[in-house]
Amino acid sequence: MALAEPLVLYTAKICPFAHRVELALAETGLKSNKDFVRYEIDLKNKPEWYQPKINPASKVPAIAYGGPKTTGDQPSPSSTKIAESLVLIEFVADLFPNSSLLPKDPVLRAKTRFFIDTFANKFGPALFTFQSGKAPNGAEGIFSAIEQLQDLMAPEGLAIGDGTEFTLADAAVIPFFGRMEVSLKNDFGAFPEGEGKSTWEALQTDKRFARWKKYWDTAKARESFKTTFDEDYLTKSYSTRWTRA
Amino acid sequence: MALAEPLVLYTAKICPFAHRVELALAETGLKSNKDFVRYEIDLKNKPEWYQPKINPASKVPAIAYGGPKTTGDQPSPSSTKIAESLVLIEFVADLFPNSSLLPKDPVLRAKTRFFIDTFANKFGPALFTFQSGKAPNGAEGIFSAIEQLQDLMAPEGLAIGDGTEFTLADAAVIPFFGRMEVSLKNDFGAFPEGEGKSTWEALQTDKRFARWKKYWDTAKARESFKTTFDEDYLTKSYSTRWTRA
Numbered sequence: 417m418a419l420a421e422p423l424v425l426y427t428a429k430i431c432p433f434a435h436r437v438e439l440a441l442a443e444t445g446l447k448s449n450k451d452f453v454r455y456e457i458d459l460k461n462k463p464e465w466y467q468p469k470i471n472p473a474s475k476v477p478a479i480a481y482g483g484p485k486t487t488g489d490q491p492s493p494s495s496t497k498i499a500e501s502l503v504l505i506e507f508v509a510d511l512f513p514n515s516s517l518l519p520k521d522p523v524l525r526a527k528t529r530f531f532i533d534t535f536a537n538k539f540g541p542a543l544f545t546f547q548s549g550k551a552p553n554g555a556e557g558i559f560s561a562i563e564q565l566q567d568l569m570a571p572e573g574l575a576i577g578d579g580t581e582f583t584l585a586d587a588a589v590i591p592f593f594g595r596m597e598v599s600l601k602n603d604f605g606a607f608p609e610g611e612g613k614s615t616w617e618a619l620q621t622d623k624r625f626a627r628w629k630k631y632w633d634t635a636k637a638r639e640s641f642k643t644t645f646d647e648d649y650l651t652k653s654y655s656t657r658w659t660r661a
Numbered sequence: 662m663a664l665a666e667p668l669v670l671y672t673a674k675i676c677p678f679a680h681r682v683e684l685a686l687a688e689t690g691l692k693s694n695k696d697f698v699r700y701e702i703d704l705k706n707k708p709e710w711y712q713p714k715i716n717p718a719s720k721v722p723a724i725a726y727g728g729p730k731t732t733g734d735q736p737s738p739s740s741t742k743i744a745e746s747l748v749l750i751e752f753v754a755d756l757f758p759n760s761s762l763l764p765k766d767p768v769l770r771a772k773t774r775f776f777i778d779t780f781a782n783k784f785g786p787a788l789f790t791f792q793s794g795k796a797p798n799g800a801e802g803i804f805s806a807i808e809q810l811q812d813l814m815a816p817e818g819l820a821i822g823d824g825t826e827f828t829l830a831d832a833a834v835i836p837f838f839g840r841m842e843v844s845l846k847n848d849f850g851a852f853p854e855g856e857g858k859s860t861w862e863a864l865q866t867d868k869r870f871a872r873w874k875k876y877w878d879t880a881k882a883r884e885s886f887k888t889t890f891d892e893d894y895l896t897k898s899y900s901t902r903w904t905r906a
Contacts, residue, residue, distance in 0.1 A: 481768065496768050503774040510767035522755035523726065523741050529748040 419511065421482040422495070423452040426470055428459050429646050430653055433501035434477035435591030440508040442640035443582045444515045455488035463489065471499045479504055502532065505584050516581035528576050531568050531585040538564055539589070543596055546615075547658065549606030555615040558596075559624070565589070566627040573634055582638070590635050594645050595654075597632075604654040664756065666727040667740070668697040671715055673704050674891050675898055678746035679722035680836030685753040687885035688827045689760045700733035708734065716744045724749055747777065750829050761826035773821050776813050776830040783809055784834070788841055791860075792903065794851030800860040803841075804869070810834070811872040818879055827883070835880045839890050840899075842877075849899040 425441065425448075427434035441452065448454040457466060457476050467474040469491045480486070483495035491497075498507060509517035518525050542557035551557050573579025574586050599605050600616035607615075619625050635641060670686065670693075672679035686697065693699040702711060702721050712719040714736045725731070728740035736742075743752060754762035763770050787802035796802050810820075818824025819831050844850050845861035864870050880886060 496771075498768075498771045498775065500775060500778050503771055503778055506774055507767055507771040510770050522752055523743075525755050526741075526743045526748055526752040529751055530743065530745060533745050533748055 419446065419451060422485045424455055424480040424486060424488045424491075424495075425452060426455050426457050426466070426476050426478040426480070426488070428457050428476045429649050430459065431476050432591035432595050433475075435594075435644060436501045436587050437477045437479070437504045437508065438644040439587040439590060439640050440505045440517060440584065442644055443517065443587065444508065444512045448643075453486070453488045465489070465491065469493075470497055473499060475499065477501055477504055479507065481507075502536075502588065505587050509584060517584050517587070519577055519581065519583065521577075524577050527568070528583045528585045531565070531575055532588040534564055534568060535561075535585075535589050535592075540592065543592060546607060547599055547605040549608070549658075549660070551607070554607070554611060555618070558615065559618070562619070562625055562628045566625070566631075569627060569631060571627075572630065575631070582640070586635060590641060591645075593632050594636065594641070594647075595650060598647060598650045598654055602651060602654065604658060606658040606660055609660065664691065664696060667730045669700055669725040669731060669733045669736075669740075670697060671700050671702050671711070671721050671723045671725070671733070673702050673721045674894050675704065676721050677836035677840050678720075680839075680889060681746045681832050682722045682724070682749045682753065683889040684832040684835060684885050685750045685762060685829065687889055688762065688832065689753065689757045693888075698731070698733045710734070710736065714738075715742055718744060720744065722746055722749055724752065726752075747781075747833065750832050754829060762829050762832070764822055764826065764828065769822050772813070773828045773830045776810070776820055777833040779809055779813060780806075780830075780834050780837075785837065788837060791852060792844055792850040794853070794903075794905070796852070799852070799856060800863070803860065804863070807864070807870055807873045811870070811876075814872060814876060816872075817875065820876070827885070831880060835886060836890075838877050839881065839886070839892075840895060843892060843895045843899055847896060847899065849903060851903040851905055854905065 425437060427438060438448070442448070446452055457463070459476070462474065470480060471478040478497060478499045480491055480495040480497055483492035486492055498504060509515065518528060539558070539561035542551070542561045545551045546555060546558055569575050570577060570579030574582055575589070576583045576585050597616070600612040603610065603612035605612050620629060670682060672683060683693070691697055702708070704721065707719065715725060716723040723742060723744045725736055725740040725742055728737035731737055743749060754760065763773060784803070784806035787796070787806045790796045791800060791803055814820050815822060815824030819827055820834070821828045821830050842861070845857040848855065848857035850857050865874060
């Protein structure tokens with residue numbers, strides 16, 4: 417598959433929201449820095465043109481689509497700038513309507529979007545609260561959100577339908593599971609010492625999370641994940657991110 | 662246009678989220694209680710089957726799609742139950758891919774979804790905070806959100822593209838503008854007495870909101886709005902909703 421117009425993705429390795437879009441693009445078969453420009457934004461030192469010319473909210477991810485070919489650091493006024501990760505993964509699916517990113521069946525498409533909605537409203541806040549050391553019941557919030565997601569998953573394989581096709585549901589959640597693994601297994605977080613490791617151990621061994629563990633093993637074995645996830649970089653970044661009280 | 666399968670919409674006149682789905686269905690040309698079943702849920706006294714059989718989150722809107730024809734109050738286990746207003750309006754667009762609800766162009770589709778995202782993250786919270794009497798700068802939060810939406814709107818007509826077609830962007834925001842009008846012009850809210858009326862006056866006359874006023878006049882003149890919005894019912898409900906401090 418090929419793009420009709422030039423595309424620049426403004427992203428950052430650290431950011432799970434931006435990673436969603438990298439995964440969606442990779443799953444269409446597009447190659448980074450060949451079929452589109454991948455432009456890494458240093459979130460601690462953003463280029464001064466980024467906020468005025470690419471995203472007024474100054475966040476990643478963003479896409480510049482159309483206009484002349486550029487290297488990313490000299491954005492053309494004639495490209496369309498689009499932001500927000502969930503808007504962008506839908507955009508990628510719309511650019512490639514014959515990809516697997518959205519099933520053809522309206523009911524399965526709705527299940528894809530409901531899965532993302534549940535993830536965003538339940539798992540995201542639970543993980544953030546736990547990592548910040550502010551979860552009233554320790555890891556129970558994460559555990560409960562994972563059980564809710566399991567209830568919505570295909571019996572095996574990936575998230576939606578018969579589990580054989582990679583959809584936007586997978587693109588939306590995988591970046592967060594990858595970062596959760598780095599945080600928990602290295603005990604990086606503001607939670608009490610040891611609670612990251614014990615939580616990760618539970619997710620790996622407790623039968624309660626058996627479906628999720630299989631899901632996560634399947635997901636992280638995919639080429640799209642391996643080419644877009646830099647575990648060493650994240651491990652280094654996360655090692656100084658949180659301060660334990 | 663016609664539905665391939667039976668559809669029951671669980672909704673409530675009071676609820677702006679549920680109203681989104683009623684608007685989307687109306688704009689496809691489907692007639693309520695002819696082409697699909699409209700089932701009103703009394704949110705203060707929900708039927709006991711609603712939470713276990715239709716929506717575990719116990720909220721409206723929800724759709725039961727497929728299975729045998731039912732009247733709504735005896736849900737079939739063989740229908741698919743779908744919830745969350747933004748998931749549901751996308752579902753309606755997927756059922757009617759040739760409707761205007763989503764433009765054909767991927768960039769315009771992205772603009773439709775970005776408009777909804779901006780509305781949900783900026784306008785929704787601003788209106789809620791103002792009505793609750795907790796807005797630190799009075800109506801300024803509402804005004805600022807309306808200006809942001811204006812910046813994303815077509816120069817005239819409806820929200821997206823050239824403003825001639827009704828899209829999901831319109832379905833997502835119109836229910837909230839309708840309820841805002843009832844709240845402000847009747848001074849219903851926990852804000853200081855008179856602040857509702859003066860805010861509504863500003864929205865009607867201040868040049869700063871000229872594009873929004875035209876938008877709202879266009880939107881509320883549509884048949885889909887007139888057949889799905891019960892102003893008398895809302896006025897009565899809202900008259901006792903907030904307690905002024």
